[in-house]
Amino acid sequence: MNPKIAKDIMTKEVVTISPDTSISDASKLLYKNRFNGLPVVDKNKVLVGILTEYDLVNIDSATHLPTLQRILRHVAPDDGAKEEIEAISKLKVGNLMNSDPMTLREYATLEETIAAFSQHHKVNPIPVVDENKKLVGIISRSDMIKFFTELPPTLPESELQWTNLKESAITGLVEKSMDLLEERMDLLQMNILSSEQAMLITTPDAEIIFANKAWEKLTGYTTEEIIGKHPNDLWGGHMPERLYRDLWNTIKNEKKPFAGEVKNVKKDGTEYWQETYITPVLDEAGNIKFFMAIEPEITDKKKKEQFREEFISIIGHQLRNPLAGISWIIELLSRSPNLSEDDKKKVEEIYKQNKGLANFVADLLVLSRIGRKDMSKEDFDLRSEIDLIIKEVKVANPGVEFSFQSEGGDFSLMTNKPMVIQVFANLIYNAAEYSDRDAGRVDLELKKESDGWFFSCYNNGPEIKEADKSKIFSKFFRSDTAQKIKEKGTGLGLFIIKTICDNFGWGLWFESASGQGTTFYVKIPIVNS
Secondary structure (H helix, E strand, C coil), rough: CCCHHHHCCCCCCCCCECCCCEEEHHHHHHHCCEEEEEEEEECEEEEEEEEECCCCEEEECCCCCCHHHCCCCCCCCCCHHHHHHHHHHHHHHHCEECCCCCCCEECCCCHHHHHHHHCCCCCCCCEEEECCEEEEEEEHHHHHHHHHHHCCCCCCCHHHHHHHHHHHHHHHHHHHHEEEHHHHHHHHHHHHHHHCEEEEECCCCEEEEEEEEHHHHHCCCCCHHHCCCCCEEEECCCCCHHHHHHHEEEHHHHHCCCCEEEEEEEECCEEEEEEEEEEEEECCCEEEEEEEEEECCCCHHHHHHHHHHHHHHEEEEEHHHHHHHHHHHHHHCCCCCCCHHHHHHHHHHHHHHHHHHHHHHHHHHHHHCCCCCCCCCCEEEEEHHHHHHHHHHHCCCCCCCCEEECCCCCCCEEHHHHHHHHHHHHHHHHHHHCCCCCCCEEEEEEEEEEEEEEEEEECCCCCCCCCHCCCCCCCCCCHHHHHHCCCCCCCCCCHHHHHHHHHCEEEEEEEEEEECEEEEEEEEEECCC
16 A cells, blocks of 8 residues: 555644735745745634745736835835835735645545646645645655655565656656756846845855846946945945944844945945845854845935925924023013003913924924934933933922832933933823822832833823823824813824834833823833843
């Protein structure tokens, strides 16, 4: 009797994915484990499809879709491309998989298995299912070759029959595997060479060994001029030294991908900006074989960002000085003994309106600075800064009781100090202003945990209504409760906090319930501490 693949050949421990798995996660599994394909199963382990590395490439544009998704996360879409970008970003395994893959039944014979691989050279691996299509294993070409080369013959037929079957099977499997490898290489070459994104491959010492046509078009250098050179000898080396230190530490020491923005210079001397995504490619021992870089040009995007920042900054600074002068004049006018009660109310209202506009301008200037790559960094103690903020808030809110507890040793941060102070000052001021009117209380806690620092800010004021919770970090949103407690406000405070935290990679969330007040939380990952 012929051996059954379920018993003698197939792999029973199978890595599977679901139709809802992101294509990015599926791609990582494929390349991390060097799989050619992954079975897709539902919650009952019933096979519903298979995803291969071919499915992750858009043949029309020769674009690797998981890579495109990662790039698009950093791209601000134009109105015309917004729907298309959203559609690409939402792609899941279920959208790309082959929903009718070739399968082998659980008790398929050896000849049936050999025939499946011989007749369909693109298929590898093949899922093995029972009569209910439930996945029971998987078999690949390497499993077949291993069976013939490592296991002793178990067939009752003559040794000659076994030898003939063995030789013909191995020959066929190897030939088809070579065809498959050639197709994969052709697909990879087509993907890289015809890609509209500039792609570069270097040695571990940054010596360029490959550049596609898009890179030639972008930089003005021919392939002959590029190969064998270091990027800094051609177009690089125009950013602060700190960026290059961070880049090399990330890709060479930590062996992790690096993402950033760099300014380079073309062959004709024209400056341009690129987003850079550099990935170290490792061998089986974990050593770096080479680096692969994808670097789309973003010069137009940077010009728009610079115009916006400069415009906001100019308008903000032009307004801030006159507003400060108006505030001083109003204060001086309010002290006049000749004002009637009605006049005093009018002056007070003008003062409130002026102060509100000044606060709005200040918030606008903060927003214009968030996310800038040239933000300065300095080393400071977070606990000490929170202490200073509390003292300041106490003066403005003398009727509120404060408590501050901290657990742990070193709370030093190396980042942009003004932005950090903006986060914690806004949270603590808000907590005081929205605490209970008669017996306000604010409880603060800062502690060190295994994966970072944890800050909480509680106030005993009214809860945030369920209908408002999803909008609480939205731009210009002010709830009815907030407007009753604090008549004037820009509606930008929490939006600014969220934007800064997102930019730093910090976690920010809150809890609020009737009779239990509101607590805001900040989680600073250990990589940022």
